[in-house]
Structures are given as C-alpha cells and as structure tokens.
Amino acid sequence: MKKTLTRGLMNLLPMVLSIWLFWSLFISLDELGRFLLESLSVTPPFVGAGFTLVALIVFIAGLLFSVSPIVWLYGWIERQLMKFPLFKSVYGSIRDIAALMNKDNKPKNQQTVLVKQANGGYVVGFIMGDETPKPLTDALPEGDWVPVLFQLSYQMAGVTSLVRKQDLIEVDWSFEEAMRFNLTAGISTTKP
Template identity: 55%
Template structure:
C-alpha cells in the first residue's frame, strides 16, 4: 500500500507542478495585461483578455526586432541598462542562458554532445557551445596557430550552472546524442536516462585503444 501510494505521488507530482507553474505564469501575465487595459480606460474585460494582450505585444516586439532601426534602438537600450552593475549581472546571466537554450540545432556543431577523456581514463559528458573562440583566448592558448580549440560546457547535476573548459577538438569524442537528452542525463546525474541502454558504452568501447 505504501509503495503504491509513493508511486502515485511520484508519478503525478511532476504533472501537477508543471500545470501549476504554467497556470501561475498565465494568471500573472493576464493580470499584467488587465492592469495595462485599466490604465487606458478598459475595466473588467472578459477573462484572458490581459493574457491575449501580452501575447500580442510579445509578437509585435518580435516582429519589430526584425527591422534594423528597432534592433539599433534595442541595443542602445541594452547598453543603458547594462550601466547598472546589479542589473547587468542578472540580465546578462538570463540572456546568456536564453541564448544557449534557443540556439538552433542546425547551427554548425554548436551544442554537439561530446565525451572528454580524463587523466584517469574516466570520461565527462559535455557540449560544444561555439565553433570559434574570442581572439584573446585563441592567441593565449598553446600550440600551432591553426590548432582547433573549442569551448566545452560541463553541466553540473541538479543545477543550472556549469563549467566551461577549452579543449582541443582532437581530444573530443563526438556522440550521436541530442542536446535535450544529454542535458537531461547530466542535470539529473544520470537518474533520468535519455539514452538507449548501452549506447554510451558502445561508443566508449569503440574508442578504447
């Protein structure tokens, strides 16, 4: 009985939390939109009007930012906001995380899942986050001028944070594993397995000297 109860709780809890989270966001946006409507003299609109207004506003902003003058204006606005240290830290972190998540799957090999071999013959799962390095880093790294270094992100389990390491591409083992599945595996420390059994083991076995 106790085991069955726990199984039910663990099964339904993620669904309940997800629905509650998205519902809370929708209610918050609806209240915000209705506040805006009340400022222009529209009171007690039908339910969902505020949410629809915010959705339309977001679409309009997205369309506007596809035009160069609006892009220039937004960049100038960002520059002014970044002058405040606290806002710069929070805004910059959120923007960088959003950029990582929204990065297109078809952009070169960015977000490629790789394995990095450690000194004790262990392997760490990581992601290539960019195909190029900033010039100061490229100039400071050892090796030939044309040697291919890439930034690799090692995600920390149960945290949003991670560690970025610069690795020679020749030292990487590319894995045919999607970013979403690999990220789920890393964030949950392997508890949520997003890979077919033995897939990583077969890949490692094929690279063992």
C-alpha cells in the same frame, strides 16, 4: 503500501508541478495584462484577456525587432545603458539566459561529446561554440580548442572547459536528451 505511495508520487509529482508552474505563469501574465488594460480604463472582456494582451505585445515586439531602424534604436539604447556597471551585470546575465532559450541563436554545431578523464572515465559535455575567444587562444598551447560545457546535476549551472577537438569523442545524441541525462545525474534515460 510505501511502494504504491512512492510510485504514485513519482508519477504525479512531475505532472502536477509542471501544470502548477505553467498555470502560475499564465496567472501572472494575465494579471499584468489586466493591470495594463485597467490602467487604460478598459474592463477586461473575458478571462485570459490580460494574458492575450501580453502575448500580443510580445508578438508585436517580435515583429518590430525585424525592422532595421527599431533594431538600431534598441541597440543604441542598450549601449547607452550598458555604460552603467550594475545595469551591465544584471542586464547582461538576463540577456545571456534568454539567448540560451532561443533555439535560433544556438550554435548549429552544438554537439554532445565525451571527454576522457585522467582516471579512464568519461564525462558527457556539449560543444558550445566554434571557436575560443582570442585572449584565451593566445594563452593556450597550440591546438584547435573549443569551449565544452559540463552540466552539473540538478542545477542550471555547469563548468565550461576548453578542450582540444582531437580529444573529443562525438556522440550521436540530441542536446535535449543528453542535457536531461546530465541534469538528473543519469537517472533520466527516457524520451519525453
């Protein structure tokens, strides 16, 4: 009985939580869109009209950000707001997280690697960029250093370490599969 309940829970829980999460996001965005429509004295014509409006606004914003004057104006506003320390910290963090989700901005060489540890074991990591920032390069001994992220299990956090390229073992493993492996502490080895 216990095994059957556990099996049912382990199979249903990820699906139910994923559907709940996306449904909650849909409802929240729909409410935001409905609020915008109602503030313009427009009655939403159908269920999901608010969500459709928000999706349309995001799409139009994406189109506008492909036009140079809009990009320049937004960049100027952003630079002015970044002069405020608290705004700079909060906005910078949110922008960096959003950039992580944007596959277009991911480094083309993002590579899964193994790094040998002092005890003879290996740690799975990810090369996150081509080069190390100049202040770090100046402080490090000679060598070709790259930032490598070691993802912590069950967290969206990790440790970035600077590793010599010659000490890395490249692995033919997709970023998504290796990230899933790291996030679940090696429990997840299945493909989506």
